[in-house]
Amino acid sequence: MTLEFAKLHGAGNDYIAVDGRGIDRDWGALSVEMSRLAFGVGSDGIVLVQDSDVAQIRMRVYNPDGSEAEMSGNGIRLFSKFVIDRKITVPANEGLMVETGSGVRTVWPSMEGDKMVDAKVAMGAPTFVPSEIPVDVGQIGDLDIVKAYPIQAGGRELKITCLAVGNPHAVVVMDESVEDFPLLEIGPHVENHDLFPNRVNFEIVNVIDRSRIRARIFERGAGETLSSGTGSTASAAAAREHGLIDDTVDVVVDGGVLRISWDESGEAFLEGPAVEVFTGVWPD
Numbered sequence: 220m221t222l223e224f225a226k227l228h229g230a231g232n233d234y235i236a237v238d239g240r241g242i243d244r245d246w247g248a249l250s251v252e253m254s255r256l257a258f259g260v261g262s263d264g265i266v267l268v269q270d271s272d273v274a275q276i277r278m279r280v281y282n283p284d285g286s287e288a289e290m291s292g293n294g295i296r297l298f299s300k301f302v303i304d305r306k307i308t309v310p311a312n313e314g315l316m317v318e319t320g321s322g323v324r325t326v327w328p329s330m331e332g333d334k335m336v337d338a339k340v341a342m343g344a345p346t347f348v349p350s351e352i353p354v355d356v357g358q359i360g361d362l363d364i365v366k367a368y369p370i371q372a373g374g375r376e377l378k379i380t381c382l383a384v385g386n387p388h389a390v391v392v393m394d395e396s397v398e399d400f401p402l403l404e405i406g407p408h409v410e411n412h413d414l415f416p417n418r419v420n421f422e423i424v425n426v427i428d429r430s431r432i433r434a435r436i437f438e439r440g441a442g443e444t445l446s447s448g449t450g451s452t453a454s455a456a457a458a459r460e461h462g463l464i465d466d467t468v469d470v471v472v473d474g475g476v477l478r479i480s481w482d483e484s485g486e487a488f489l490e491g492p493a494v495e496v497f498t499g500v501w502p503d
Contacts, residue, residue, distance in 0.1 A: 222501045224253070225301055226260055229293035229493050231445025231474015235260055236301035239267045239279075250281035253501060260499070263441050266291070266298040268307060274318040276308045282440030289320035290385030292340055292448015292489045293477075299326045300335040300493040314341075321385030335493055340448065342487040345382045345456040352383045355414050366460065373401075373408035380457040384487070386439070387415060388453035390422045392461055397423045397435045406437030420447070422454045426463045433471045445474030448489050455479040456487060 225236045235253050239246065250265040252258075264282045271277035278298045280288040288294075299315055302308050308315065314325040322343065328335040347364045349356050354365055362368070365381035379389040389409055393400070400423050409421040421437040436450035437443050444450075451470040458464045459481070467480040478490040 220503050222249075222503070223498065224260070224501055225498045226262065226496045227297040227300060227494060228474070228496060229296050229446065229448070230472060230477055230491050232293040232447055233262045233445075233496070234264055234266045234280075234291070234294050234297050235262045236266050236298060237268065238305075238307065240270055246279065247281050247285035247287060249501075250283060251285045254283035260501070263438070263444050264288070264291075264294070266294045266301070268298070268302055271318040274316040274323045275311075276302055276315070277318040279320070282438070283442075284440045286440045287320065288386055288440065290324070290449060292342060292384070292450075292452055293446055293491065294448070295319065295324060295326060295340055296338045296448070296489075296491060296493040299328060299338055300495065303328055303335045304333070304495070319385065324385075337490065337492045340489045342384055342449070342452050342489050344485040345384050345452065345487055347380075347382045347460065349381065352381050352387045353416055354381050354387075355416055358414055364460075370409075370412060370414060372412060373405040375405060377405075377409070379409075380460060381419075382453055382456055382460075384449045384452045384456065386449055387417055387419045388422060388450065388457075389415070389419045390424060390453055390457035392424045392426065392458055392463065394425075397425050397433055400435070402435050402437055402443055406443060410437065410439050420450055420453070422447075422450050422457075424454045424458055426458055427471075429463070429465045430467065431469045431471065432458055432464065436472065446472040446477065448477065448491065451477045452479050452487050452489055
């Protein structure tokens with residue numbers, strides 16, 4: 220059996236999109252194989268199309284290590300481009316409703332002709348409740364929020380702010396330049412810290428001004444990536460929680476710029492590009 224696929228990227232965060240409707244196989248194992256540089260396609264994982272009983276379409280996200288992620292902000296834009304461009308489903312007036320591992324998300328595509336070029340995604344309201352992230356509440360006592368909380372990781376003390384944006388994040392808003400921080404060395408220690416029962420995504424952030432921040436991202440199950448939609452949302456949400464930014468902010472990542480904004484209810488929105496790079500056939 221062969222599988223048709225498309226390679227896409229959103230601000231440098233690249234995923235392989237596969238139509239998995241009606242196919243039963245080990246998708247995590249396939250993600251490991253296809254995500255490998257040189258020996259596979261090379262990617263930050265797979266976004267898988269499946270049928271949904273609760274939305275127009277279902278997205279599943281698999282990391283390069285084979286684990287399944289609850290949600291990907293960049294991944295859902297790329298997934299949406301894949302299904303819209305191929306007319307697997309068509310967005311309604313209120314947007315494209317996508318089932319994810321963290322609930323139904325709405326995507327509003329921007330089109331050029333019959334092709335989607337970018338999109339705005341409803342990311343939900345970030346939660347700082349420790350048990351919902353989750354954080355091991357037995358270690359933090361009666362704290363209502365894990366904000367600038369000191370941990371030891373890789374021989375460094377880091378003051379992390381923890382939240383969930385459909386998946387767990389630990390963010391350090393720092394004065395030290397993120398360009399000089401040894402993210403590849405320290406990232407695995409944070410990802411696998413015993414404070415996080417489900418592991419964690421890790422972001423380091425410099426605030427440039429109230430409308431612009433710089434972030435580097437170490438993704439759970441993937442390592443450092445050029446971009447992450449949930450990571451950018453978490454970075455902005457942490458800076459906002461510290462009172463350092465306004466309600467619309469551009470997040471500068473290694474792969475480009477993503478925009479994060481909030482509405483009056485506290486819901487966060489992510490805006491960014493979606494680009495198809497090439498298509499191919501994967502042999503089994």
